[in-house]
Amino acid sequence: MDLDRYDRIVGLRGKVVEGGARLDPGEGILGRDLAADLGVRVGDRVSVVVTSSSGNVGDSLRVTALVDLGVRELNRRTVIVPLRAAQSLVGLPGGATHLELTLADVWSASSLAAELAQRDPYRVESWQQLNAQLVSALNAQSVSTALIRGVVMIVVVLGIARVLVVSEVQKRREIGILRAMGTTRGQIQRVFLLQGAIVGAAGSVLGVLLAVALIGAFTRFVRGSDGLPLFSIGLAPNLALRIAVLATFAGVLAAVAPARRAASLDPAQAIRL
């Protein structure tokens, strides 16, 4: 491949974990796991042999860098060589097997692929077509995640509302006393709304702390056969903040009905209870 162009497509230089990304004639870049399997380090020479119906074609390369492409299988079978060396190895002088494009808007890939397929005599595939199963799985995951979030939100709202309804029933006499002392309906409502907000905010803080602890435990104890964490999970501060704001809002929302009930209590009746 042409290193500079490929780098603009996939940001290869940012994936280098050892050595320096350089592809002069006679040089090559290996996936990190392939290098580990072969016992090869940066600066070593490796022989590459391509077997085809017309026979074996080989070349000798000096390894200039190791890359981590983010997927173990790719790291195990990736050898990047200069375009001319590749053309020679696969018997395609002046040609190429693939042309890859990168787009500013990734979601326009399908329509552009269709447009290019009509215009040029090549097989053009979008990343969605190449990864149809993955896209389908991600879509399903998005839907199920949204459903779970929605259900959790409803459960949270109902849970806080239940606590506040019980509180409203238990505190009726106190509410009556406060009303007798000149507390307005608005003040009573605000007390309950504030209580809902506090419950929501406190719950979100506890939830975030629990999530951080669980993520820590998961990444520490759930590891692959190579000893590395199976998944790389993190909780971005922005996300934690958004969750806290959302939970606080849910708390206020849950408090609306109990607050209105409390504010509408007849003070004389509430005191008599």
Added chain:
Amino acid sequence: MNTVDPAGRPLIALDGVHKRYNVGQPNEAEVLHGVSLTLAAGEFAALIGPSGSGKSTLLNIIGLLEPMSGGSYRIHGEEVGGLDDAGLTLRRRSALGFVFQFHHLLPAFSALENVTLPALMREGHVSRAQRDHAREVLAAMGLGAALHKRPGELSGGMQQRVAIARALVTKPPLVLADEPTGNLDRHSSDDVFALMRKMHAEMGTSFLIVTHDPRLAERCDRIIELVDGCIERDGVRSP
């Protein structure tokens, strides 16, 4: 008996007040039948009567806690019968203090916090001056050493004294007390009553006390007797 203020208006004036419950239903019942009553600034009156005579209902109407079904009710000459909830709340804040049979203190708050609660509700915060005033009122009630105790740590008599301090801290012209000693033993009952008389004498606050205890009623300046929703007797105590 002083029955009018310098502007010539009684503190409260009820005229032909009726109260009916379950209006329009088969169990409709009228518990007050055209009650007329005035109370002047500085009076110390007892409202007595048998159970079911309408005492608490009348007290709730005077306390703006329940609407009346008919008649007129004026506070300082202002008709309050047609006020909306916000108007009633403001009048309760400015004109009335309440003492209930069961002290109804907020259990999570200290004695001082309970007494500063009306100021908190009124203004959204408690100033240093208001806190100092609450301390003074509690000290006058003999509770200077119990400022930071919660209701659960106080005796029944002390709790009721805190409730009286809470009613008096905003210096309302009228305190309405519904059986304030009904839940106390005789000794505590005498203490609480003596304190109400003392605060009446020192602050000039009017008291209207609902009581079943004839012994305490006889020690009030005026006795109003309610029987079957009508005022049967209203007179100044015999010396």
